Amino acid sequence: MIRQFLGPLRRRLLLVFFIVLAVPTAFGIVAAVDHFQGQMDQARRSTERYATLASNNETNLLWQSQRIVDDLAHDPAIRNVISGAGNFDECEATLKKAIDPYPAYAVASVLTPGGEALCRSTGNRAKSNAANQEWFKEAISAGRSVLSGYTFAQTLNEPVLAFGMPVSNAQGKVIAVLGLGIRLRWLAASGQEPGLPPEASVDLLDKTGRPLVISDADRGSGGLPDDAYLGRVITGGALTFEAVGRDGVQRYYAVHPIAGGSLYILLGQPTRTLIAPLQRDLAIQIATLTLVVLGGLAAALIGSQLLVTRWIARLTEEARAITLGEVPQTYNFSGAPTEIRELNDTLMTMAAKIKAREAELSESVSQKQMMLREIHHRVKNNLQTVTSLLNLYARIPRGEAIKQAFADVQTRINTLALVHRHLYESQDLREIDLAAFMSNLVRLIQDGSGVPTRRVRLKVDIPPITLSGDRAVPLALLTTEILTNAFKHAFPDHRAGNILVQIRAEPDGKAVLTIADDGVGTAEPEAVPGAKTMGQNLIGAFTRQLGGKLTASGPPGTMMTLEFDLEPKPAEPIEPAGAENAA
Template sequence: MPRCFLRRATAEMVPGALGFARLDRLGVRLVLLLGLALLPVGIMTMMQTWRVLSEANRRVDSSLLGESLNASAVERRVITRMIGLADSLALNLPEMMDDTSSCSAYMVRMVRDTPIINFAGFTDTTGQLVCGSQRVGQQVAEPDVALMFSNDTEGSVRVAERTAITDAASILIRKSVRDASMQPIGYVTLALPFNSVTLERDIEGNQVNAIDILTFDSQGIPLISDVGLETVEKRIPANRALVNLTTDTGIVFQDFDKAGRERIYTVVPLVPGQVYTLGIWSVETWRIGVGGYVAAMLFPLLMWLASLAVAYIAVHRLVIRHIRSLRRNIRTFAATRRIRIDDGRDVPAELREVMDAFSQMTEQILLDEADQENLLHEKDVLLKEVHHRVKNNLQLIASMTNMQIRRAQHGETKFMLRRLQDRVMGLATVHRNLYQAAVLSEVRADTLISELARQLANSSIVPGKRIDFTLETEPVLLYPDQAVPLSLMLTEAVTNAFKYLGQPETGNPWVSVILRKLEQDTSGAAKIELIIANSTGPFVIEQQNQAVSGLGSQLISAFVMQLGGVSSANEDNGVYSVGVTFETADFTDDPDTGSNRSSGSSAG
């Protein structure tokens, strides 16, 4: 069967057999299919885990925002209260401007009744303090600055380490004052010392877990810090300016501070549009970071891989292991015809049925092969017996012919009977070699030719004449269909060589037989050449006056035709040679009889 047909048949029976060898394995295929089946579940699990983690982070963000609001509740209450007080003063001051002394007395009472305020006053558009709790009549601001604060309808909250109004660091709350026609006439200022906010927080006892709670205004200027404003620059975000964090909604983000430490920042509006609170938190304390996400995502992935590993181990344990055992049994049986018996107690029922079927098949094959060997042995014995009987019968015919030669009166009759006897002995030699051969389908042509040529040379000895006989052969195996015509042709050619042997000018007359192999041609077939040569000159054997029948030449041509070869005959320089060149043939089926015959033979 052609190899390409077997390859196509294997590919049809085993899909993917022509693909990658590793992917053709049952365990790998099953793991791939199971992995694809479980992949949607794994993806859904990872997505759900992502949602849970995101929701947890959102809740943490909300909690952090709430903590930030709770931590800045004191600041918010104080600053909101002071902004409300500044708004109230801004509304009532236009009516107090007629009597500045009464206005200043009102400011003094306000500072005295409100412990967290250390200054209250009104500054006109020129920068002069018109009325206040202290320093009335002084120039506390430049005219352009005073005009700017007077035109600011929203008001402002600023921090000042030292001002013309107060010597201590304070938070300044300013609010524009307008007359009845809504024209700016100045602005009111309230000053809150830093320690007033800290004192309020200590009284309420609010405790937070933040690294720092920082209050800053809309311009991004820090106002209040739990840790202190001296080192506030090291704690604020390195990649975001405070002025860009002013938003009316709370935000949470992760960034590095200017000292290179990773932090979580929360921003909530303390006074929308004016004051904001920045909470600084430790990364390890609150939010789930990238490491938490990776660890959470790895768990369903590891579960998915573990399920594939369990499936592969299960398939290997239940199926592949037994299939490999069956494969070893098949290979052992194919190589040694020995049946391995495995313990099938833990084999699944389906595979056990396959193993039982294989055992029955191997037993039947062994029985069939034993019967076939017996039949072949009987056939060989019968064939050898046939060849032996044929050889005996041919020798009997040769003996009877020899008796007839002795009784013949005429030389021509003796010569014809002797030629017939040589042909019969040639056939007998072939049959003797066949029944003595170990393989009946092959004949050692070199042995056959050597034996037959010596036999003919011995029978052709001329009394009183020395004839040199040389024999050169190479090992050649032929099938009987070619060995028989080759031996018969040799008989005719050697007989003719001795019959027409001539005496050379120098030396003894000679006959040579050469059997050799030639180089293979492009078709790859082995070619054999047989050459029978003899010396020419005066005949060594006296030729009787008789007509040449030409039967020997006809027989040689017929035998060459049977061999499927090409004959040649040459005479040159005192040498006459006859040769044949043919290709070795193989056995083929005879379509008429169904028996085997060599493909190179033809009917004689």
């Protein structure tokens, strides 16, 4: 099937061009995909950098908070209050002065190791205790600065992040905790960090995974992933991951921890906006390479049509005309390649030589046909000459039996002459038309018998069948013997009657000759093939020569039926002696 499909030259050229273009195109596509993967990695790394950038505000705030509490820890007013010898009003003024320039802070406090407030920047020393706060406990136990998670300050009536730093004495014992309350409202109002993608969602999570600040692009925390992903974030199990947000948008997320894991910046970029440009570039590159291949194939198709196949089609038309024995149409090959023009000149030269040879052969065949017709004509004339001689000899006074014998021989010779006449008058000199031949033959036999047509009427029913000359001769002679016998014996005493001569073609290639009369019946019913009279011996010989089967029936009347093959059967091979034993 593949060989059949690749039979035309055009398809083979297309296959060659496709193979030539496919290899570099495949390498180009692989390189484009590899470049796409590299850009994807860069896009993911850029998301991680954006997450770091998004944490600048919080990181700076924590650095600023640490600086403030460090300064407060060394301030004499604060140290005096902690030692129990200070002025509370001076302490509050100092705290207030420390945080007033920064709207991010709601309150600054000095707390005892027991969690009670010694003084506050707000001047409110209402009874409150931070001893049960996790951040306070951690600051006391760890002896370092601590940032809390979501905390609702009752005294401020707003949510805050508590930043606490323990103050120790010379022996390293914690003697106080300096605390700052960072307003979550200020973090939320501070806006998105400049330089971030506008479609990026930025969320601030505490170490429990609770969202503290949600960006405008987050659309009401819809950009957050499921809680299962948030749980992995706070345990440090996922710093980058891809997930579907609660709003149904696929995002690529990057996590940046702050303050040793006290807070987390979670930045998510929609995968569509992150990858779509890269996918578009990849599609453009693949489409470009594909167009190159298609353009190459189109060029191969058009080029093969203009340079090769259209000229080959014209050469094919010329060759087909030469095959049919016609003079090929002259085409203009001026624009064809040199090889095609040379091939066309060769074909035209060959066509001229074939035409000349064909004329020679036709003339030779005509001469041979003329000679063959002349031979048949001369044979017919010679047979007529023999018949005339026999007619002269028959006029010499002799007995009736001898005269009848001469007449029978004349009839047979005339039959042969009629066969040769029909052969040289036929188109191909090898076959004769049985319908016309048999009609002439039965009239010839009746004329030779001397029986007038008004007394014995002949009916001939023969379809248009052709028969070779070799088989027409025995068929004609057999018909002559049967009809001659009918004219002699079927209608004695000038009796009137009818004779039917009919040939019927069978589907299996056989034919059936029927000669029937309504006379008195044969005088010798046993006159079948193999009888002793000369006429019956001839009938049997002609039947065997035709390879047929002859049957006779009657009286009343006589009907002779001959079944024979229109074409001779091939001779059966002769097995060598001892073949059966060998088998």
